[in-house]
Amino acid sequence: MDLIVCHVNADFDCLSSMLGAKKIYHEAIPVFPGSQERKVREFLRTFEPLEIRKVREIDLQSVTRLILVDTKNPHRLGPFSELALSGKVRIHIYDHHPVTEDDLRGELEVIEDAGATATIFTEMLKEQKIPITPMDATVLCLGIYEETGSLRFSSTTERDLLAVAYLLRNGANLNIVSEYIKAELSKAELKLLNELVASSRDLLLYGIRIRIVKASREEYFGDVAHLAHRIMDMEHVDALIMLLAMEGKVVMVGRSRVPELDVAGVLGEFGGGGHPVAASATLKDEPLEVI
Template sequence: MQIITTHKNTDFDALASVIGATMLYPGAVGVVPTSVNANVARFLSTHKTAFNIVLPGEVDLQQVRRLIVVDTDQWRRLERMDDLRRRDDLEIVLWDHHQNDGDIEAHWSCQEPIGATVTLLVREMKKRQMELNPLVSTVLLIGLYEDTGHLSYPSTKAEDAAAAAYLLANGADLNVASVFLNPPYEEEQRDILFTMMQGTERIKHRHDTIGINIVELDRKIPMLAAIVSMYRKIINADAVFVIFINDETSSTVIGRSGIDRIDIGAILREFGGGGHPAAGSATVKSADYTSNEIKEKIIDSIKHRKSRGATIADLMSFPVTIVDGSTPMYEIRTIMQREKIRGILVGNEQQLDGIIVLWDLKKLKRESQWKSPVKAFMARDIITIPPDLQPSEAAQLMVKKNIGHLPVVHDGTVIGIVTRTDILTYFYGLLPE
């Protein structure tokens, strides 16, 4: 067994390095400390099941033959790894951009003074000509940006910028990155925000409220996308479009949506831009459209575009695996392995008694417990959802309740189940064409 771990109080460069290393070492398990930064905790609350990561207490250290350490070279910064420190038969690999003269003596290491550990991992990925999916690329980019101050810290090297370009070429989403990076809010951003709030034009379409604004810039303002995201929340609109007039030659349109019915990316693709349903942007030449023409075209597109977005019925898996409460736990484990699923419902299609998920199997410490009925370990407080619910609403429910499986019920009968992975697949566009 090989594991990958990092320092306590895990920041995004550390988390991203763990995830990146799992790409370079197939089969390795990422071990993320229990103490993580607030923005990392927020990310893991919705994304943890998308990666092969566990907590330190969930690893049998006696089975570990290779330890891969990222973003630190000090034993004291690792969580619950002291037993490994005393092992003579352990192979240790180290990836780190700090120069601390630490006490981890690695058999092989890549330790260089560079902006982020992610950059070192990306170097190897490029060497192997690896292609990454948008989710992994986005996580790596967040880590790289956090440790380089968006490529602005003095420690940033040219290779850091090249690594960022590689991740963007592999689908990294800057809009998602801006949400988790919590960029600083300076005076110039505040002034722009106040200007936007004073000039909002509200449009009602069916049950939705859309805010549209035209703002003339006299200089380049950083982090406009983050300001627009904040602006939508402050004015409590379902979607917003802000047209920033850069100069006499062009305008930049940035859109944000909190509902699936208004697809920002699709609307802004009409201007040569793009994005995904929740966020997008476009740069428009003044020779093609004036700012008012852009506004009218956006309004027209909203009113004439099909309003129905994807629903849970489009995302859910079916048929659903349901077992009786007396089913022994060893059989639950076999079903999960055979069907490659993480959750099993308990009861029947008309009456659910509980749910058992992969993480619950870690509660079993004694061999005799595997003969116990599933009802002894299942969660009984089940939250169900209707098939016409929007994916964004299901995602919010998962975050609020910290759950990864939602049974789908129609007319009193279970017809499917939706998981965190299903939601992530939808939002990141990971489904094959």
């Protein structure tokens, strides 16, 4: 059995990459290893671009190959981590994140410099002349737009622009994309954003101004990465480290505008990962004050 798996707390780049992988690995079964970001869940309640199975429906003993998309970090695979590290299954990797020492290795690795893994799959589908529907194009576009900040982040490449152009020619619906990428904050999110901003303190290291913000919540709070983008848009700082304590864990989100500060390297010290300009980590059973 072949499985297509992304990282936990799946975003639109995960969803679009799973769709792209399914078109190449026809017999493979897409499976979310854990939770999804709120907007992804909302999208899947309205649209069903591909059938995605639940972990409990999978017999792990029957898995012979893992097709990993948008990650190669074994610690972000949820219940599939042990299987990926066991050496008992073949591994294919498709990812756009920089390579780190802790990464899994695969018998096939497509790890390239692009703003989104969805861009890599869009190029592959185009090169292999695999037809896509307007909905396919829209989902792939969602992945690229989300991961590149609607083509505004410094991690955006020429490849991403060309991929979007191809998807538009194939019927991608930008009205749907804009509905799910640019959303108004809920009351709870706005309250949390205000608390984060109010907690701000700055560190000045080697001329780099780093804003540290933190907050706590008793209940689980879904996707918070977009709040980091909001704060970076509001504040004139070089980098941001956001910490949110909830349900016995601390979520860390890092953003950087300057090449001198690699937030993936910083959060990698806490078991996280990502890009030099955008990264995240999750710590369990660590008090916020200690971190």
